[in-house]
Amino acid sequence: MGNSRPMARKDExxxxxxxxxxxxxxKRMHxxxxxxxxxxxDLEQVQRLLEELxxxxxxxxxxxxxLNEHPFWRLSIKDQHRKVADQVVSGTELSKSLxxxxxxIAYKAPVLQSDIVRIRSTKAYDHIKELEELSYIRSSPKGRSKELHLADKFYEYFDVSKDQLKATMGSFAKIEQVIDRLGEGEANEETAVQETDQGEEPEEQSTSIPAPDQEIIEQTADEAADAPLTESVDKQPSDAEKKEQSLLKSDES
Known part of the structure; x- marks a missing residue:
């Protein structure tokens, strides 16, 4: 009787x-x-068959x-065919505002939640909560606020490595300009928060404050959503959010 041993699987x-x-x-797999x-x-057999594929x-x-991103591999769509494929994934779980x-967050990470709120207005609280629930970002306590970090799902969803992230996001100079322009509206946002603390309704966010260039955002999301941008009216911040903003302003003063 011959000795039995595990046999390598047939190549095909x-x-x-x-x-x-x-x-x-x-997604890419190790x-x-x-x-x-x-x-x-047989790991060598697997490596050889991946190269054959x-x-x-x-x-x-x-x-x-x-694509071989040693030691990772993934099956993906070539760029010239991606727009066609995106037509069937327009129902992505991420809206354009999200x-x-x-x-x-990806551009500035790690970043304080309060900094994102100053740029994106109080609607960012809901966005950050949803992004955490969807596991695209994670947070850790940082003083009276919390620090936001990108989670592994972000890199998997957008098919990008940490080293490739900035290049994939496109022109960071343009994003900086957008942030600078948005920064001009911070005083108005802080005034609205103060009025809320006094029991008054916050003024609706000015439509003159520009949103980040859609072209840049679409590059970041790899054109993940083609639906038209729809924004809901900003709701008043919760008591916990008011407290965080009030504490942050007291620190700054």
Whole structure:
């Protein structure tokens, strides 16, 4: 009787399983993670088959491609076909207003929540809460406010690494200009908060304060949403939010 030992899986069967994993994942996967999910025992075989898949998609002139970001791999859509594909994902979980707030956090992270509120107005409280619930950002206590950081899901959702983030967001000089222009409205925002503390209704945010360039935001979101921008009227901040803003102003004075 011969000795039994685990046999390496047949190339074609394993290659199809790897291809299916990359497609279903929709994100980049570590080669070890691919091997484990495919129940492959030979890591060198997995690496070789990934390279074969990469070459196959290149030779077939496909709208898809297999990208090697050593030691990560992913199956993605080529840029020239992305707009067509985006038409079927216009129902993304992120609205454009939410993406704008997320883009500002991505640009300045790590950043205090109070700084984002000054730029994006009090609606940012709801945005930040929703982004945390969706796991795009995480927060940690920082003085009387909290510090916002990008979470792993952000990089997976936008198919970007930490090193590639700034390049992917496009012209940071333009974003700086937008932030500077928005900064001119901070005094009005603080006045509205003070009036709220005195029991008066805050004035509606001035429509003359420009939002970040849509082109830049769309680059950041990889054109994740094509629906027209709709903004709800800013609601009054909660008691906890008023307290945070009041404490921050007292520190500044």
């Amino acid at each position: 069967t394993l290659k199809k399983d790897i291809e299916a994993l990359l497609f279903a994942s929709g 080669v070890d993670e691919i091997a484990k999910a495919a129940r492959a025992t 990469h070459n196959k998609y290149e030779q077939d002139d496909s709208s898809l491609y297999v 993406i704008e707030t997320l883009a500002m």
